[in-house]
Amino acid sequence: MKAGADMKIAGKTVCVFVLLTITKVTRTVGNNRVTVTATVGSSCVLTCSPKTNATMVTWKIMPKVGGHCALGYRADQNKTDRTNCSDRINWKFRPDRDPTLEIRQVEIAHEGDYICELVKTEGNFHKTYHLTVLAPPRLTLYCDDHGVPVCQAAAGKPPAQISWVLESTSTPREEAHDNGTVTVLSKFTAHSTNRTNTTCIVSHPAGNQSKSIACRPPGNESVNPHVYIIPCFLSIITSMTLIYCFKLHSNRLCHKTKPPETAPTHSPQDDTAEVEPYTTYVQKENIIYNSVSDLTAGQNLPQRLSPAT
Template sequence: MIPACSSVLLSLSCVPTSVFLLTTIPACYNSKLRMDLLQSVSFLLVLLYPGRVTSDSDVVRVRRGELTVLHCWADPGDTLLQVTWKLHLYNSSCVISYKIEENDTETSYSSCSTRMRSDNLSLSISDTDVTDEGTYTCIVINDKRTFSTDKSLQVLAPPSTFLRLTSDGSAECGATGGNPPAEISWIPHSHDINTTVLGEPDRTWSVISTFSSGTINETSVTCVVSHPTFVNPWTGDIRLRGYGLRLDNILRLIIIVIVTILIAGVLYVKLKQQEQKIPGEQINEES
């Protein structure tokens, strides 16, 4: 004979007043049936009424190679039933579910990296890489409501910098393997600067900036590289020895040409004067 149990009415605050759900369950508070039904109903509400589920958002920034720990919010007074992490990465997605049944827990992983582990309300990622960037949605299901938390994970990777001269004498400054892309500027500023940003297969960025030496009146320039992982901007100085004519050399050449023309003109005039003077002297001597 099945014992008679009183019925309970589950009220879900995340559903608007015009939409209600009556679920009659035997009041056996620790039964697996009640827990499974609560979890199923909560998941349906997340899908049907995403705007009514209480939510929170945050941005988490970590360095590449560090341990990342993401936390969900939950009221300590509520009975925790299930925690689910939904990961939306650059070109993949996966789900981690942490289910609590009476005195037992069960964790399931679906297409997630082996570096990821779920423990109660937290998700840990060992040796965090740039490919782990994305949106991490945590859905907490308890006996009263469903709570959703969005975490945007940004992985910072410090770039490697260099400064060198190219074959034509221009200055080339670069920041490779960084995330996000580095910013490169020059001192002094010039309009003849070419900067290229390249995405690498490992989702890092390479920034290459070339300063042409043929259009400025400078013997040296300074490259400045800025990045969120740098306490202070990286700077490097380099002397220009380009094969092109710089402004100071052009001015010297113009002055030399003008002086040469003037000297040649003076010599030409004097020579003409001497040629005109010699015939007159010969006539006087004959007379």
């Protein structure tokens, strides 16, 4: 009887010891999974554990696109390791004091699982983060060739929701891209053509946006008076400038002085040419007269009886 009682006591002691061991392991070994959301271009901080004095810390990053990477720290060697991680993924502080991870300028490619493994003397601690990245869409609102408002929410993740302030029966169209973003396009369809401003509202987890526009059907555009005033004003100035230049040029032509008339030059050679025939004639007469006088004197004849020349 005593031996049987001792066996029962020993069995109960073993069961209690096993239960205590399981409880301690359950308390010291954690496996938590948390979903976090970040926006493209922002910074994301992931904490591993508020506990310190860890002997080893390891971050395992497993993105949806691309290869895995890891960051590690060993306290016994005071050494950090980095494997295939970009500069945007790094320790926020010193890993021996705080093993928090920071992702700078989040991109869509960073989406995935981030697992922290912390080894301490009390046990191991595991924590898993599932990172979801949001990409806010780019809102564009314009009028098409038919004067219909068109609203576009480009490259959003997840796809944006488009609605109109005025009632519309349009069905949005979606276009998926390779990076996981989606572009949504919606045309406003109104039952009445008499409309003024139309407002497009884009709803998205990263933030809501809205824009307004006034579209008019072709042929009914209101005439902007500035379109005609400015060309007319320029035409008037141009005409006045041309008239002024023409008058100024005409006045210069009318008041232009004529050059003085130059008297014909009188050369001494011309005078000699005109006097020379008369001089020659006089010289010939003188020669004839002298010849007759000499002949008369030589013959002692009266001058009236001198032979005729």
